[in-house]
Amino acid sequence: MMMKIEGRRCIVVGGGKVAERKTEGLLQAKANVTIVSPRLTPLLQQWSEAGSLHWIKREAVEADLTGATLIFAATDLPEINKWVFEVAEGLAIPVNIADDGELGSFINPAVLRRGELVLTASASGAGPALATRIIQELSAQYGPEYKRYIETLRAIRAIVKDEVADASERRALLKAAVTDEALQEWQSGSLLQDKERLIARLRQRADELKG
Ligand SMILES: C[C@@]1(CC(=O)O)C2=NC(=C\c3[nH]c(c(CCC(=O)O)c3CC(=O)O)Cc3[nH]c(c(CC(=O)O)c3CCC(=O)O)/C=C3\N/C(=C\2)[C@@H](CCC(=O)O)[C@]3(C)CC(=O)O)/[C@H]1CCC(=O)O
Numbered sequence: 664m665m666m667k668i669e670g671r672r673c674i675v676v677g678g679g680k681v682a683e684r685k686t687e688g689l690l691q692a693k694a695n696v697t698i699v700s701p702r703l704t705p706l707l708q709q710w711s712e713a714g715s716l717h718w719i720k721r722e723a724v725e726a727d728l729t730g731a732t733l734i735f736a737a738t739d740l741p742e743i744n745k746w747v748f749e750v751a752e753g754l755a756i757p758v759n760i761a762d763d764g765e766l767g768s769f770i771n772p773a774v775l776r777r778g779e780l781v782l783t784a785s786a787s788g789a790g791p792a793l794a795t796r797i798i799q800e801l802s803a804q805y806g807p808e809y810k811r812y813i814e815t816l817r818a819i820r821a822i823v824k825d826e827v828a829d830a831s832e833r834r835a836l837l838k839a840a841v842t843d844e845a846l847q848e849w850q851s852g853s854l855l856q857d858k859e860r861l862i863a864r865l866r867q868r869a870d871e872l873k874g
C-alpha cells in the first residue's frame with residue numbers, strides 16, 4: 664500500500680516487538696502515532712519519552728480507535744486483535760491484524776527505501792521471511808546511490824515534460840533516461856544545467872536503445 668500518512672492519526676494496539684516494527688515504519692512515514700497498551704518495549708518507551716508518539720497506558724477501548732486513518736492490532740491476544748478488527752470494520756477504517764493477515768483489510772510488505780525510491784515485496788501472507796529475503800537481495804542491487812539517482816531523475820523528467828511536446832517522444836526519452844549508465848551519467852550535473860544538450864543526449868540514448 665502506497666499511502667500518504669504524514670500527520671495522519673494512526674493507532675497501534677499493543678506495545679510489543681511487532682508493534683515496535685509497525686511503529687517504526689509509521690514514524691518513518693511521519694505519521695501521528697498513538698499506541699494503546701499497558702506495556703511498551705524499551706525502544707517504544709524511548710520514542711514515547713522523546714515525544715515521537717503518544718502513549719495511552721492501558722488496555723484498548725472502542726473510543727481509542729475513532730478518527731484513525733489506519734489501525735494496527737498487534738497484541739499477543741487473538742481475541743483482542745479480532746475485537747480490534749470488528750471495531751475498525753464498523754468504523755470503516757483500514758486495519759492490519761498481526762496474528763491473522765487474512766482477517767485484516769491490509770497487510771504490510773517488506774520495504775526498502777532509497778530516498779524517494781520505495782521497493783516493496785509481499786508474499787501475501789504466505790511467507791514474510793521470503794519477502795524479507797527478497798528485499799535484502801534488492802538492497803544489494805539498488806544501493807544508496809539510488810537516492811541521488813531519483814533526485815536527478817525528478818529534475819530530468821521535469822525538463823523533458825517542459826521541453827518535449829510529443830507524448831511518444833517523451834516516453835522514449837524518459838525510458839532512455841533510466842538505464843544504469845544513464846543514471847550514472849546524470850550525476851555529473853553539467854547536463855542538467857543545459858536543457859538543449861540534455862535533450863540532445865537523451866535523443867542519442869533513445870536512438871541507441873532502439874537500434
Ligand atoms: C514483511 C513484514 C513487514 C512488516 O511487518 O512491516 C511482515 N512480517 C515481517 C517479518 C516476519 N514476520 C514473521 C517472521 C518470522 C518468520 C515467519 O513466520 O515466516 C518474519 C521474518 C523476520 O522476522 O525476518 C512472523 C509472522 N508474521 C505474520 C504472522 C502471523 C501469520 O502467520 O499470519 C507471523 C507468525 C507469528 C508466529 O508464528 O507466532 C503475519 C504477517 N507478517 C507480514 C509482514 C504480513 C505478511 C507479509 C508477507 O507474507 O509477505 C502479515 C500477514 C500481516 C502483517 O503484519 O501485515 C516483516 C519484514 C520486515 C523486514 O523487512 O525486516
Ligand SMILES: NC(=O)c1ccc[n+]([C@@H]2O[C@H](COP(=O)([O-])OP(=O)(O)OC[C@H]3O[C@@H](n4cnc5c(N)ncnc54)[C@H](O)[C@@H]3O)[C@@H](O)[C@H]2O)c1
Binds near residue numbers: 682
Ligand atoms: N505480523 C507480524 O509481522 C508478526 C510477527 C511475529 C509475530 N506476530 C504475532 O503478533 C502478535 C504480537 O507479537 P509480539 O511479539 O509483539 O507480542 P508481545 O507479547 O511482545 O506484545 C504484546 C503487547 O500487547 C499488549 N496488550 C495485551 N493486551 C492488550 C490490550 N487489551 N490492549 C492493548 N494492548 C494489549 C501487551 O501489553 C504487549 O505490549 C503475536 O500474536 C504473534 O503471533 C506477528
